[in-house]
Amino acid sequence: MPELPEVEVTRRSFAERIAQARILAMHMGKPLRWPLGVSPQSLVGRTVLGVRRRGKYLLLDLDEGLLLVHLGMSGSLNFAPRQDAAGPHDHMDLVTDRGVLRLHDPRRFGAVVWASSQSAPEAQKLLSHLGVEPLDGQFEVAAFAEGLKKRQSAIKQVLLAGDVVVGVGNIYASECLFLARIRPTTKASRLSRPRVERLHAAIVQVLNRAVAQGGSSLKDFVNAEGRTGYFQLEAAVYGRAGEPCRVCATPIKSLLQGQRSTFFCPQCQKP
DNA sequence: CCATATACCTGGCAGC
């Protein structure tokens, strides 16, 4: 579910409300992708200073250490003054004096991991290999082009890998490549400079637009206030196999790349 | 180092 836009929308929907909250209790449900790494009880008394994002990870800065939260494929957070009894798919409650932050994650590919600092091994293991942030002004064409030059695999899969640029998942990879008029199977190293420039601009444009639309709610994404997103309504290619291209009316095609579905317009995205 | 396959887990849906 959650790519950069959904994670950022989630962050914005509770960051201010949880700032300066004191942790009163923490309850963990079924095992997630990785263990918390510390006793939930040991976090009682800590204060949540703020919420940042790195790639698809949310970083909850505490007055001592931090929590890394990942939503996996099916995770969502909810922050409210109170929560109902936990359901079978609620796997974390962070009870604070400003509300309860609850992680709902049916597939349990998500995770909540404690780290003593962002530079500590337990955090670096997850963050160190991540590529540049596309929306923070540090994303530059020259470095992007350099990163792509080294990669022999298809551009779609290089985007998904997240070690050149972070945040572009399976929906937005197809959308960005459509906007940039690039065939997803093109080898990254073979992209012409104009195409790299178009892709760079498309990534920024698509992700910003998706954030503005509250993310994509294909199935069940909601932000920490329980609100759905609307970007899926304007998706150009994702999930539209067989439907007419919004630009040229040619039927959208789909294919598999690395076991993931890719969607593209064979007319607008020439090899 | 690089590229690709695999594993994790649950629910929804098409097809029979």
Add this chain to the structure above:
DNA sequence: TGCTGCCAGGTATATG
């Protein structure tokens, strides 16, 4: 209805 197989927004890890 109920079963089976396939698909789904991610990514560390194993394998070649």
